[in-house]
Amino acid sequence: MRLDGKTAIVTGAGSGLGKATAQLFGREGARLGLLDISQRRAEGVAAEINAALQRTVAFACRADVSKKDELAPAIAQLRENLGPINILVNNAGIAQIKDFLDISSVEWQRMLDVHVKGTFLCTQAVIEDMLNTGWGRVINTASVAGMEGGPQNAHYAAAKAAIIGLTRSLALEFARSGITVNAVAPGLIDNILQAVEGRAQGSTVAGNISQTTAEQVRQFFLRRIPMRQLGKPEDIAHAHLFLASDEAGYVTGQVLSPNGGYVM
Template sequence: MGGFSLEGRTALVTGGSRGIGGAIVELFAAHGAKVALCHLGDAAGAAELGERLRARGLAVAAIECDVASEQAVAAMTDWARAQLGHVDILVNCAGIGGDKAFADLTLAEWDRMIGVHLRGTFLVTHALFPEMVRRGWGRVINIASQLAYKGAPGLVHYCAAKAGIVGFTRALAYEGAPHGVTVNAIAPGPVETELLRGLSEEWRAMKQAQLPIGRFGNVDEIAPTALLLASPEGSFYVGQTLSPNGGDVMV
């Protein structure tokens, strides 16, 4: 297995049935973690991921959860504790997409985007962070986006939500680090997932033309960053946002 071992650790990945979350689930399980995931309306994807892991002698527990719902998150985190005993590593990866000009954006669309990304990150972390502090060890990894820094036309609601996650990460890192709990984020560039494929062809063409690398990324190019942050080798990262983004943002 080499370095970056997660042996003896437990992990919960929200939005973990496919895309970046699914790749993180597979990588964490392959490196020794006991993993649970939640999804929303993707039982088929969760089942397919479970089958792939079982074929490798690995396993994952899955449950449906809308992370924007306080009641649903309470039930899901109780379930995760029952499955795992406790949660050492939390990856907040649940997300939605969709592009629309700001003038046409409805309040309901704004609220849903903020609800899933930023409120969801708060709710799940709020349920599990105090236990990590009491145990003296934990990892919180939040999935943001390079668009938190760069912005993009048609994605005001998405960019605002992701920028909020970056700020959330930096602030909470101060509270966690003295107790052995690191809080960091990953801000991927555009990656071939259903979220990206759900955007308009015009937006995709515009975005690809901006990338120095000349292509979109794939999920297996993002998941190793989460493994680093979750592993002992990543213990000196505190309040950081790492950005595998194909050169879209260089900081």
């Protein structure tokens, strides 16, 4: 129970890595706010967690992380359910595979808004709780694409690189406040394959790379991953758990990248 007595908000908790993190944090004793643009998915995950633990620890709410007017009432509602927020996992994200010349300015802006502005707004919305209690953990979601770039992925890679810059800046700014700010940069995680097949509920990748089969994507990346295996959502959840724990109190401004050796 490494998060016993702690409160945590996980954004994008309705699917994939956010769902796995919420499930693990619940088992580790945290009380949870599950924020997602899909109320239905967030409620589904909250119901699963509460049923598994046989008590109500998870509360769902809907908001688009990039919209301050939606976020403010959603966070206020979660704060009413949970009390002051101790841990924030900025995980909500979208993906799109597209040639650079085909990316529209609307698509560019949406990618930056969801990832960078969303991380900025969510952090601003909860950090005063952390300042007041003198303890806090902010965990942002980058990607190996933000570390080394990605073909047909310029807007996504740019957003993820910006998140790394934001993470380090906030780590510096809050270093003496008991708040750590770190990023997790996942490599290729196997839920992406379900997304390619269009099976992942709520995934945004599906429509964009429908020309490529999941098996082609898997083989493409397996050749490049030294461990010759894709990650699992739980690999990322455990990285989140470490950074959220008391044991990680001396870790700040870092990028932890579970990626099977893909980027070193």
